[in-house]
Amino acid sequence: MKAEIKKLIELQEVDKKNVDLQKKCAQLEKEIKELQTEIDKAQTEQKTAEDRLSETQKEHRRLERESEEKDVKIGKYKTQMLNLKTNKEYQAMQGEIKQEEAAKGALEESVIKALDLIEELQGKVKENKEKIKAIETNVGIQRKTKQDDLAQLQVQINAGLEVRTRIAGEISPRMIAEYTKLAQKRAGLAIAAVKNCTCQGCFINIPAQDYEELKVGDKIYFCSHCSRILYWYGAKQA
Numbered sequence: 001m002k003a004e005i006k007k008l009i010e011l012q013e014v015d016k017k018n019v020d021l022q023k024k025c026a027q028l029e030k031e032i033k034e035l036q037t038e039i040d041k042a043q044t045e046q047k048t049a050e051d052r053l054s055e056t057q058k059e060h061r062r063l064e065r066e067s068e069e070k071d072v073k074i075g076k077y078k079t080q081m082l083n084l085k086t087n088k089e090y091q092a093m094q095g096e097i098k099q100e101e102a103a104k105g106a107l108e109e110s111v112i113k114a115l116d117l118i119e120e121l122q123g124k125v126k127e128n129k130e131k132i133k134a135i136e137t138n139v140g141i142q143r144k145t146k147q148d149d150l151a152q153l154q155v156q157i158n159a160g161l162e163v164r165t166r167i168a169g170e171i172s173p174r175m176i177a178e179y180t181k182l183a184q185k186r187a188g189l190a191i192a193a194v195k196n197c198t199c200q201g202c203f204i205n206i207p208a209q210d211y212e213e214l215k216v217g218d219k220i221y222f223c224s225h226c227s228r229i230l231y232w233y234g235a236k237q238a
């Protein structure tokens with residue numbers, strides 16, 4: 001087999017390995033980002049609970065104030081009642097007081113409901129805080145592992161690129177250009193083996209004459225269908 005073909009096969013293998021490593025890198029980077037998403041999600045949940053808590057506390061204060069105002073009003077009515085002259089006036093005032101007391105009762109119920117909700121939300125906020133802390137610890141560990149893996153992959157990629165530069169330096173610029181063009185067009189498979197007269201890139205049959213010449217291996221052949229650089233598969237084992 002022509003030395004250049006051998007080098008091209010090597011180059012393709014190194015490139016394939018590097019593409020796989022790059023994919024692994026991208027996957028790890030995605031996973032690292034997703035870890036942050038987990039924290040973000042828990043923090044958003046927490047923010048919602050905190051906002052709701054603060055709203056409820058405000059509402060609770062408003063209800064308390066209103067209830068106190070009712071007390072003042074009822075007290076005032078009761079004082080006024082002492083100075084009333086007629087029975088009719090007295091009854092009217094009593095009706096007013098009853099109405100205010102009913103309103104105050106409803107307010108008090110709302111106050112209790114608000115207090116229950118505050119308690120519930122405070123529990124949730126506290127629980128979330130613990131949850132976030134646990135997630136952060138867990139994410140920190142996972143992130144560290146993934147970042148270490150990423151660094152290791154980067155070392156492998158750099159080593160692979162060095163190998164690539166060395167191999168590429170031993171191939172003519174014309175063949176490198178051809179290879180690069182084909183690799184881009186053919187998803188990384190620029191050079192294909194021919195097995196039993198069949199191009200393993202596109203699975204079209206190669207004329208028997210070409211196949212015999214390919215076996216001899218002193219010329220460079222291109223597939224008439226997919227344009228890939230061809231080599232006889234048996235040569236690789238040789």
Ligand SMILES: [Zn+2]
Nearest residue numbers: 199202223226
């Ligand atoms: Zn082909």
